[in-house]
Amino acid sequence: MSGLNLELEVFRNIFLSIADEMGIVLRRTAFSANIKERLDFSCAVYDRYAETIAMGDHMPVHLGAMPFSVAEALRSHTIDPGDIVILNDPFRGGTHLPDITSVSAVFTADDPEPAYYLATRAHHADVGGMSPGSMPLAREIYQEGLRIPPVKLFRRGEIQNETLDLILANVRTPEERRGDLAAQVASHRIGERRLLAVTEKYGRGRISRQMDALKDYTERMMRVRLQGIFDGEYDFEDFLDDDGFGSPPVRIHCRLTIHGDQAVVDYSGSARQQRGGVNANLSITVAATMYCFRCLIDDDAPFNAGLLRPIKVLTKPGSVLDAQPPASVAAGNVETSQRITDTLLGALQKALPEQIPAASAGTMNNLSLGGIDPATGLPFAYYETIAGGMGARPTADGMDAVQNHMTNSLNTPVEALEHLYPLLMRRYAVRRGSGGEGMHRGGDGVIREFEFLTDTDFALLSDRRQTRPYGVQGGQPGQPGQNLLNGNPLPSKGHFTAGAGDRLTIKTPGGGGFGREGEMEP
């Protein structure tokens, strides 16, 4: 269909409201702080080809990667009505182990084949493994936690208690996991009900046509945008500090080729897969790529499978951006994804110098921790990511203290955190002066200081502690971050133990500056 489709907006509203409603149910009925306070989850609707039709405005790093989960669930199983498949295996449709994805199919009365698919992804606060919070610095995936290949949690509406028991026996906070999984299941039920209701109302044929039209529409929007960029090859490289096991800086490279209304993003010049968990699988690399291109088109354009049609992503299997088993991957989703974004945006900056900002903090500053809560005698596990400075924009300073690019999770309120865990927050502040100077300044990072109230194991997966978020067009780089225990520096990645009264201070990087300081906007 080309030209004018007068109903497109109507159906776009319908599908989006279904994804939104699934998100509301998941968030409000979840049990872990990570989902209910920080919103580290996503929900999406897929068509009969398992292509994305609508996603709530949730987590960018989830959204581009979730279609891989749906595809893998379908490869592994025949999904019947009432079935829900779950998985977290990074080598079979997942990204990193704490992200558990659920997939179901929606059937209409007249057809034995699925009419639509639904998926939710939630970051569970613990899935076992060598450290509480399941975001360890590991050499192999086996150390990172319980690996769930696509398995059916529900068969024809019946919960599979054996599967659930196996999972719950391998995690530190089983009751919380049970509640969070129930919230994901409830989200599917709502999505299914709504999809069936709209199908009854508008008819299967009309819904299918409009789903196709929405993908075509986004594709057209992307092609129009690419056509506006000068043809050419644009190279950029950036680095992760290390893999956590003493490696030299890890190179991420991309060569962006724009040709007419198409783009090729070739990452095959990136480093080999690493010993530490900075490895990203292909779905993460695609998700980060998709995010960057998504930012080039209107903010309210629908985000669906059409976006990637004009874009080709090339990786080398066995590289840090296309990791193979048994690589450890905990940081690939949360750290490497940010560097992929920095790298591709760096290349795009060369093509669109007045439209692409300087580098943002470039790390999610992952902190996971746990131990035994003296108040209850039970294990606790907590995970959070911490904001940083946004890169300066061509027309404005970068924002201070915000989540950038591949994440947008909220903080846990200090008052909620102190109710839930044996922690005391000592300081939560903007890290003044950490943004890079320039015609427009990079945004400042954050300082977050915890005091532990009991023996606690914690793991840090952070980056930009050596390398710095780059400035562009003469702007200065942002300050690198710092991790300190009682004032002594800790490495960017690793496992540590602390006792009551110890203080952990995390200072996150500032964004890069844009343009030379003192210059005026053209």
Added chain:
Amino acid sequence: MPTHHIQVGVDTGGTFTDFLIRDGERYFARKTRSTPDDPSRAIIKVLADIAADEIVHGSTVATNALLERNGARTAFVTTEGFEDILEIGRQNRPELYNFFAASRPRLVPRNLTFGAPERILHNGSVERELTDEAIEALARRIREAGAESVAVCLLHSYANPAHERLLGNKLERLFVSLSHKILPEYREYERASTTVVNAYVSPLMDRYLRRLDQQLTASRLRVFQSNGGSISTRAAGHNAIHTVLSGPAGGVLGAAAVARSAGFNKIISFDMGGTSTDVSLYDNGFTYTTESKIGDFPIRVPMLDIHSVGAGGGSITYLDSAGALRVGPRSAGAHPGPVCYGEGDEITVTDANLMLGRLDPEQFLGGRMPLDIERTRSHMTSFAEFVGTSPDSLAKAIIQVANSNMERAIRAISVERGYDPRDFALLSFGGAGPQHACELAARLEMNTVIVPQHAGVLSALGMLSADCVRDFSQSTLGRNVNEVFTELEARASRDFAAEGLPQVHFERQIDLRYEGQSFEITVPAADRDRFHDAHRKRYGYDHSGLAVEAVTARIRAVAPLDKIDLDAPTQAETFSSVYIPPGWASCGDAAGNLILTKP
């Protein structure tokens, strides 16, 4: 009640100030142009000829101060080490895929932010005392900085307000807003934001109300709040946060009053204006929310649950870069306005209605503003030629897209909360509502539409159907719930007695959740078992085996006031154009409302 008593509801809007006057047994409406530089002028002008005994006023002074950023010079005091919590907020960025999104605005500049050397823990115990010397020093610095108003939000003050009280006592002669009084609930950013907004808007509101009160010497002035009740001017001047968004709340109250008197107990009110549409649900009682936001500022005091979307009669239609027809959120406003007003060149929803004959060009705004249909026709024709369709199909498509936006808003307050819209009637008001109501109802399979007699002044009417209502809440984490209720009721009784309202009754409500969850559902305190049902209704399942915990105790204190009787005689008003699609039947009821039904 004496029948010669004259009551007036006054709703100040952006363009018009509406009056509903109840003179003994009868009532009638008035409308005049608003005077935005000083809203009281429009009020005084109309009330000069009316010996009003009592006035209930819905004011936009607080909302406008917030939106236009011209509130009081406000200082913010919080626990040392946390001075930036307002700036950091919840650390998320406002728009996911927009590099150019505007930075978060702030109401308090950095040089007016102060850290208090103190610390209270989550269980209310004091880890670090706030000393007298520290209080003196803070008070001095705040005065030297030239603050007119001060917001104080210390960590865990909902569990132990001692330090906030000590600070408050030392800040005499300034406007002081203490977070444990404004919103004694956990989550520091939302509590701080609510407190700061109160501090920012209250001084303006207080000055405005004093001025108005002085000019209306013969009348008793009360102020309408966003929770659907009214309060004294004195209370409103210090708690202006409760008046933010009170205009739409008046409309919801008016809608419910009309619906009840016409025999409907379940309605969805639908107020479609020029730039936005407000919808709200009434099911034998109002629905409330504590999760409102104005602009970028969370406001967590209880308000009537009103969902707003940027789609109205003035919403502009356009074709985007990939060829989809879009409507809004950009609006042509009053200037240049829709194409048919004679100046604008961008086609709006109003033009589409005019094109399809759903608007009478001679009767717009009671005939005071004839519309230029030829202008609309020629613009619509060239746009339609450009996209390769007929002007009529284009106009229909514009209306469909606008309706789909509004349908989403109605779903958000009904389906997403576990209500089935088919059980409700759609009560339509606002200038553009009646042209869309039937089609919108049909989309949601609702078969009754009510267009009320006083659709043009429904908000002012609502203000005359309000009781005196104040909401009190207190976090109960780790406390005995009954003790908390007793405290809250004692506090409410004192406040009402001070207003000369001894006849007060209390509704006890409690926010519950499954232990470990983070979102609560409010249920009547006497009927806690209802929680499982409410959870199932809203989310499709429950965990009946799990422990339930109480998070917040709420008291709604209500002192009944003399209210308007809608069966009383009134002056008939002309309706704005109502579009009745084929298949709908219409009839008028005794009170002059239009009832449309689809068999």
